[in-house]
Amino acid sequence: MADSSVIPLWHQKASQRAEGVILWDYHVICVQKKRNENSSSLVWDLDSSLPFPSPLGTYVADSIRPSIQIFSEFKRFFRVVHAPIFLRHFASDRRHMKDSAGNWIAEPPSHEAIVAEDGAVHNLNEYITVSPDDVVKNVEADTVNILFSEKLGVVIGEDDLLGFFSLIS
Template identity: 40%
Template sequence: MQREGYQSITSSRDSCVYTSCYCEENVWKLCEFVNAQTPDLLREVYAVFISNERRTVPLWKQKSGPGNEPVIWDYHVILLHKSSQWGQSFIYDLDSVLACPCDLQLYAEQAFRSDKGLKPAFWRKVRVIPAEVFLKTFASDRSHMKQAGVWQKPPPPYPCIQTPDSVMNLDDFISMNPRVGVGNVFSLPEFIQHFTANL
């Protein structure tokens, strides 16, 4: 259960910068908010990319999910706060119907569920990137959201996120090849175990 007294590290869900189907940018904006408002906590914050080699990952409790059925994403991105004060990890998923923030254990039980019983093509892997690294290295020109020059979903109203070195490296973050990109790659059970263990 979520500990009473835990204060969200972001603004309320309704006031967060959010664009449907741009989860990677939503999380980047959450990291940017933490860096601006409570920079001392940034070291406890991570961007978490969920995908696999086939880019078919089921997640439950998603706003776009039909009833109790999962949504099959090619990838999804959430924010994780590994709180040293509370000895607990919390998930911020602006696309979920679960609380935001949500205790990682509860999120794991209801949104991730388990790879057991799923075909291997649907087993989830996770790339975990420290927020400070994510803010400095992530770039997207949003070209993945265009087909024949037409937006598949309306883009965010603010300029594309770029770095001095790149205008588009999203695929490096989605990749679950540990030799590619930044951060650490875990299997789903490894991720849950690592971030629910006592801090």
């Protein structure tokens, strides 16, 4: 039975399988695109067993593995948010790290919970809730403008991920 709220990624440290495959309910990575440089974008994934950082093309091929046919319910979508915008607007009081009785599922980080610039204390669900209707259908230069202006960025399908980052200058 598949759970449509999880997606597979490979080469993940939390996995107990040989190829490092694990099903995440959501996963956060940082893609660094250096301005005015022809160098490839770099992926910073704290949970990956791949080189740190990894070139975006390598990360996509080895961790996302779009070449592997997966069930449609596991289709991966990527919410891409510009870091300065994310840092101003994201908030998490860690409620997602507790069970239904209010007990910690895992030990929380030692740093303070993240509060948004506007005082919001929890909006994680706004960032991780993604549906096929949210996905940009035609990735083009105008899509990049949305990235630099919208709180929740843009949602890209896995087939357009590399092309999207190639549009960012």
